[in-house]
Amino acid sequence: MDVLTPRTLAEALRLKAEHREAWPIQGGTDVLVALNFDRGRPACLLNLNEVAELRGFTRQDGALRLGSGLTYAEVEHGLLRDVLPALAEASRTVGSPQIRNRGTIGGNLGTSSPAGDALPPLLVEGAEVECASVRGTRRVPLGEFVTGVKRNVLEPDELITAVWVTPSRAPQTFMKVGPRNAMVIAVVSLAVSAGDELRASFGSASPRPVLVTAPREEADSFPERVAAAAAPIDDVRGSERYRRHALRVLTERALKRVLV
Amino acid sequence: MRITLRINGEEHQADCWEGESLLFALREKLGFPGAKNACEQGECGSCSVLLDGTLVCACLVLAAQADGHEVTTVEGLAEGEQLHPVQQAFVDAGAVQCGFCTPGLVVATADLLSRNTSPSDDEIREALSGNLCRCTGYAKIFDAVRRAASA
Ligand SMILES: Cc1cc2nc3c(=O)[nH]c(=O)nc-3n(C[C@H](O)[C@H](O)[C@H](O)COP(=O)(O)OP(=O)(O)OC[C@H]3O[C@@H](n4cnc5c(N)ncnc54)[C@H](O)[C@@H]3O)c2cc1C
Ligand code: FES
Numbered sequence: 308m309d310v311l312t313p314r315t316l317a318e319a320l321r322l323k324a325e326h327r328e329a330w331p332i333q334g335g336t337d338v339l340v341a342l343n344f345d346r347g348r349p350a351c352l353l354n355l356n357e358v359a360e361l362r363g364f365t366r367q368d369g370a371l372r373l374g375s376g377l378t379y380a381e382v383e384h385g386l387l388r389d390v391l392p393a394l395a396e397a398s399r400t401v402g403s404p405q406i407r408n409r410g411t412i413g414g415n416l417g418t419s420s421p422a423g424d425a426l427p428p429l430l431v432e433g434a435e436v437e438c439a440s441v442r443g444t445r446r447v448p449l450g451e452f453v454t455g456v457k458r459n460v461l462e463p464d465e466l467i468t469a470v471w472v473t474p475s476r477a478p479q480t481f482m483k484v485g486p487r488n489a490m491v492i493a494v495v496s497l498a499v500s501a502g503d504e505l506r507a508s509f510g511s512a513s514p515r516p517v518l519v520t521a522p523r524e525e526a527d528s529f530p531e532r533v534a535a536a537a538a539p540i541d542d543v544r545g546s547e548r549y550r551r552h553a554l555r556v557l558t559e560r561a562l563k564r565v566l567v
Numbered sequence: 568m569r570i571t572l573r574i575n576g577e578e579h580q581a582d583c584w585e586g587e588s589l590l591f592a593l594r595e596k597l598g599f600p601g602a603k604n605a606c607e608q609g610e611c612g613s614c615s616v617l618l619d620g621t622l623v624c625a626c627l628v629l630a631a632q633a634d635g636h637e638v639t640t641v642e643g644l645a646e647g648e649q650l651h652p653v654q655q656a657f658v659d660a661g662a663v664q665c666g667f668c669t670p671g672l673v674v675a676t677a678d679l680l681s682r683n684t685s686p687s688d689d690e691i692r693e694a695l696s697g698n699l700c701r702c703t704g705y706a707k708i709f710d711a712v713r714r715a716a717s718a
């Protein structure tokens with residue numbers, strides 16, 4: 308096994324083009340679990356921790372560019388709390404302080420798990436994923452980026468470099484159901500916003516992220532609509548019926564918070 | 568591969584397998600067994616250390632990612648024979664049963680108190696939510712954190 312540690316984005320993209328089989332690693336909170344439990348032996352790891360261009364976030368003409376290396380802790384405690392409140396709430400529910408200090412938004416997208424907590428709040432805010440390679444850069448709407456359970460549209464020579472989002476400033480919230488208030492993979496999660504229209508997206512209730520929208524006047528039927536849009540499964544964490552029910556209840560509660 | 572890092576203020580080198588964790592390198596190669604190995608999946612916090620001053624699970628950091636960085640382990644908290652106030656508080660409060668979780672809790676508590684000198688119970692609960700004590704001595708652990716905060 309090799310570990311490659313580029314210092315610049317250009318070098319990282321070149322290395323990814325040369326080593327297409329390499330696993331990128333940022334916070335390592337998913338990758339190290341796989342390595343420690345021998346769930347994979349990549350020929351090569353591409354350590355992105357030293358690439359300054361992937362860190363933090365910048366503002367450009369009203370839009371935000373969240374670097375793929377932005378951590379949950381940075382979203383939770385920093386300036387983003389006010390502009391992306393649902394993402395900040397979601398970040399607060401991830402793992403533990405240790406996990407939030409290392410785990411990144413880019414890593415959550417890379418994993419593309421239906422339980423990824425960053426996904427629903429970003430989808431509700433219309434986020435786009437910036438994918439880059441030596442061939443160039445493209446932006447893919449988040450709903451199209453994830454194509455299935457732990458699958459996405461990244462090409463073998465591409466890296467996730469950022470997430471673009473233009474904050475709606477709409478009242479919004481995030482909720483998550485699990486057996487305890489920390490260290491919980493969502494049984495089901497939900498992000499809801501109420502701007503010009505109602506928007507919702509959920510986690511752990513469909514193979515890929517789904518956006519549900521409705522006119523504000525249809526708030527009464529919105530919980531039902533959200534539950535109907537889900538395609539949950541029965542597993543150890545919860546049943547299909549429970550998940551649908553929980554989504555209905557969470558949507559009702561979320562609407563009470565955001566319809567002000 | 569060879570990595571060079573500063574541990575508790577001193578430079579160290581180790582030859583590591585590329586896929587190994589910082590926790591493994593610390594314990595098995597570098598002679599710092601203070602951070603404990605329990606779950607190796609970020610769930611228990613017994614491997615907590617500071618990486619460049621940030622609280623992390625050493626089991627989830629690639630040793631190679633720590634190359635060129637600073638690590639503080641529980642061994643680095645005491646000043647010679649003088650225990651760190653958090654360590655002393657754990658002793659005084661009787662917050663240690665088998666002691667397996669203690670190094671991680673001590674590091675996490677020291678991290679909390681470095682940012683917040685008088686945490687509320689909710690803040691303590693939140694800060695230590697990633698550290699499990701399988702002897703379930705949480706009441707005494709809370710006593711220790713409050714004691715250390717007022718020390
Ligand atoms: C104890 C524990 C609790 C957790 N709790 C939660 C939780 O509550 N909610 C949640 O959503 N997740 C949780 N996770 C999962 C994990 O923390 C998140 O998915 C996190 O966002 C991963 O980010 P990372 O930087 O650590 O990713 P890494 O482990 O570094 O990478 C994750 C994946 O993305 C790929 N990747 C990383 N960076 C890039 C890039 N720039 N371009 C392309 N691919 C890339 C990697 O190859 C890998 O496949 C938990 C994990 C642990 C260990
Ligand atoms: S051993 Fe690292 S968190 Fe349990």
Ligand code: FES
Pocket residue numbers: 662663664665666667668669699700701702703704
């Ligand atoms: S004292 Fe035994 S695990 Fe905490």
